[in-house]
Amino acid sequence: MAEPTGRRVVVTGLGAVSSLGIGAPAFTAGIRAGRSGVSRIRGFDTTGFPHTVAGEVHDFAPRRLLRRLDPDEWGRSSLFAAGAARLAVADAGVRPAELSAGNAGSAIGTTSGESAVIERLTAQWVEGGFKELDPALVRQVPANRIAAAVNRELGLTGDAQTIATACSASNYALGYAYDMVRTGEADLMIGGGADSVNRWAHAGFYRLGALAEQVCRPFDVDRTGILTAEGGVALLLEEHDHAIARGARVYAEVLGYGVNCDALHPVAPDPGRIAECIRAAHRNAGVGPDDIDYICAHGTGTPTNDATEIQAVREVFGDRIPPISSIKSMIGHTMGAASGFGALACCMALYEGFLPPTATLAEVDPRLGDGVDCVPGRARAARPRIAQNHGFAFGGNNAIVILRRMS
Amino acid sequence: MSQATITAQHRRQLRDLVADVLELEPGDLTETSSFVDEHGADSLQAIEILARLERDLGVLIPQEDASEMTTLAGVYAVVARHAGWATAHG
Numbered sequence: 001m002a003e004p005t006g007r008r009v010v011v012t013g014l015g016a017v018s019s020l021g022i023g024a025p026a027f028t029a030g031i032r033a034g035r036s037g038v039s040r041i042r043g044f045d046t047t048g049f050p051h052t053v054a055g056e057v058h059d060f061a062p063r064r065l066l067r068r069l070d071p072d073e074w075g076r077s078s079l080f081a082a083g084a085a086r087l088a089v090a091d092a093g094v095r096p097a098e099l100s101a102g103n104a105g106s107a108i109g110t111t112s113g114e115s116a117v118i119e120r121l122t123a124q125w126v127e128g129g130f131k132e133l134d135p136a137l138v139r140q141v142p143a144n145r146i147a148a149a150v151n152r153e154l155g156l157t158g159d160a161q162t163i164a165t166a167c168s169a170s171n172y173a174l175g176y177a178y179d180m181v182r183t184g185e186a187d188l189m190i191g192g193g194a195d196s197v198n199r200w201a202h203a204g205f206y207r208l209g210a211l212a213e214q215v216c217r218p219f220d221v222d223r224t225g226i227l228t229a230e231g232g233v234a235l236l237l238e239e240h241d242h243a244i245a246r247g248a249r250v251y252a253e254v255l256g257y258g259v260n261c262d263a264l265h266p267v268a269p270d271p272g273r274i275a276e277c278i279r280a281a282h283r284n285a286g287v288g289p290d291d292i293d294y295i296c297a298h299g300t301g302t303p304t305n306d307a308t309e310i311q312a313v314r315e316v317f318g319d320r321i322p323p324i325s326s327i328k329s330m331i332g333h334t335m336g337a338a339s340g341f342g343a344l345a346c347c348m349a350l351y352e353g354f355l356p357p358t359a360t361l362a363e364v365d366p367r368l369g370d371g372v373d374c375v376p377g378r379a380r381a382a383r384p385r386i387a388q389n390h391g392f393a394f395g396g397n398n399a400i401v402i403l404r405r406m407s
Numbered sequence: 408m409s410q411a412t413i414t415a416q417h418r419r420q421l422r423d424l425v426a427d428v429l430e431l432e433p434g435d436l437t438e439t440s441s442f443v444d445e446h447g448a449d450s451l452q453a454i455e456i457l458a459r460l461e462r463d464l465g466v467l468i469p470q471e472d473a474s475e476m477t478t479l480a481g482v483y484a485v486v487a488r489h490a491g492w493a494t495a496h497g
Contacts, residue, residue: 050467207454209470266451 006182010406011347012248013092013236015084015192018341019055019229019331022065023087027341028348030330032379034359037331038216038227043116044199051206051213054197055229055332069153075114075140078149080232080337081194085150088190088234092248096155102187105158106150107176108234109169109193110336111393113143113162116196150190150234158186167298167333168259168391169193170233170340171399175257177237178401187242192234193337201335202228208267210302216333218299218326218358219306219374221365226300229332233340235347251347255386255402256285262396269305269392274312277398281388282316285402289317292402293384294355296342298392299326300333309390310368322388325375329360339391343401346387350405354379413483413492421482424463428455438480456482466490 016023019037020030030037037055046052057080062071065083074082085106089099117140124132147160159180165172170193177191205211205226212225243250258281262270282288298309306326313321327345334341345356361376389401419433426433429446442448442456457473460466460482466489476482486492 207458209454209473 008240009178009181009237009254010240010243011235011251012238012243013088014344015087015234017060017080017083017232019057031345031356034357034378043197051211055227056197057231066153074149075117076196077114077194078146081108081146082149082153084192084232084234085190086153088236092236100155103158104156104188105186106147106190107161107173108147109163109173110146111166111195114141115198117141119198146194165397166393167335167338168393168397168399169336171391171401174343174401178254181237181239187239189237190234191237193340194232195230195335195337197228197230215360216301216328217360218301218329219364220361221363223301225302227332229334231334231337233337233344250406251351252403255404257281257401258284259399264396267394269308271308271311274398275315277400278316281400281402291386292322292388294387295322295324296346296389297324297326298390299328321371323355323373323375325356325358327356329358342389346389346403349384350387353383355382413487424459428452436479439478442477
């Protein structure tokens with residue numbers, strides 16, 4: 001259980017482009033109040049869809065937020081990522097010169113990349129054939145542009161990694177960013193994720209029978225599925241001594257992370273492998289089950305995920321399961337950004353002293369067993385010291401990040 | 408109340424549709440042969456059958472009824488119920 005050697009890594013900046021608001025303070029206020037970011041879909045024509053709500057970001061004004069990128073040249077997911085990163089850097093109070101002169105980069109997770117762009121191109125193709133494809137839109141398609149957008153916007157000259165491990169991708173990105181700073185390969189790293197609401201993800205989850213009609217109710221006896229959602233989230237990871245020397249506000253320390261793959265079923269999660277992933281994260285972070293005060297669940301609200309997740313947690317924690325809640329009850333499933341928003345919520349929970357709620361929970365599913373505290377309704381005042389942030393994905397890609405309070 | 412039975416034409420249409428999704432010859436399917444055990448169907452093909460039925464027949468079939476459609480006879484029963492057709496026995 002030795003802690004990995006290397007430098008200590010802390011989170012000093014937070015950025016959110018979310019359905020609960022723009023900026024980490026607005027996002028956090030929404031989370032603490034148990035507010036819903038779900039609304040009627042505007043991003044695509046929902047004619048013919050039985051389910052018509054999602055967690056969309058309606059008040060994102062990239063032109064106001066971004067200083068370098070021309071919003072006309074970038075897809076929605078790239079703009080989410082760059083906007084969140086710009087907010088994180090401003091929040092951290094890092095000088096622009098320090099970003100571009102130092103060894104700084106980004107790692108950004110996504111599920112569907114520039115899905116909204118691809119959807120517009122597909123419509124052009126169907127309506128008018130290949131010759132109707134707008135070349136300017138074609139240029140916006142490649143998923144690698146999402147991290148590149150962050151680097152361009154901030155002038156970062158280090159890594160620009162887009163990580164496509166779907167719904168656990170932000171945790172993968174944070175793990176990558178953590179390793180870069182820990183090993184000294186980078187001094188500053190943006191880790192986070194971005195995804196856009198789109199018609200085919202909505203249709204796909206509906207067809208899988210995994211889409212709730214109006215309300216996402218993780219861990220509830222009446223849960224029926226996810227709500228599709230979008231957003232961008234960014235955490236600025238910085239070497240500990242550097243942060244202290246410049247008098248930075250430190251939200252949390254990244255203790256470590258764990259990743260693995262079920263290598264089994266395309267969509268059904270495997271509790272044994274998730275339990276192994278939790279143990280791997282604990283080993284990497286140098287902590288044990290008794291050290292964990294809060295779990296920010298993957299908690300999608302599908303019958304299968306939530307039952308599997310609790311089963312896996314029980315396998316590791318036994319009868320003492322820490323409070324475990326799902327912010328997807330408020331913002332829906334932001335896909336590649338989901339575990340990034342979870343990490344941001346963990347940082348704020350550790351820094352401000354609260355437990356994020358499962359806002360929509362009415363009655364915990366008795367089949368989940370005894371002793372499952374999902375923090376129903378609104379945030380609860382508490383002083384968690386160590387938080388465990390879950391991200392699981394189709395394909396069986398599991399990733400878990402462990403964060404610690406600083407003071 | 409209409410007492411129309413599920414016609415031979417409907418049966419043929421449903422058999423062809425299922426055979427198409429499962430990539431079989433229509434003759435390979437019997438009314439009681441199991442899509443999963445005998446024809447190697449997976450859960451995504453089950454969803455595809457459901458989606459095709461809804462699109463081709465213009466009916467809405469609840470997701471939970473998909474678990475009933477494990478044989479051609481099951482498909483006849485579910486479709487008859489939701490398309491307003493009576494079954495041969497009804």
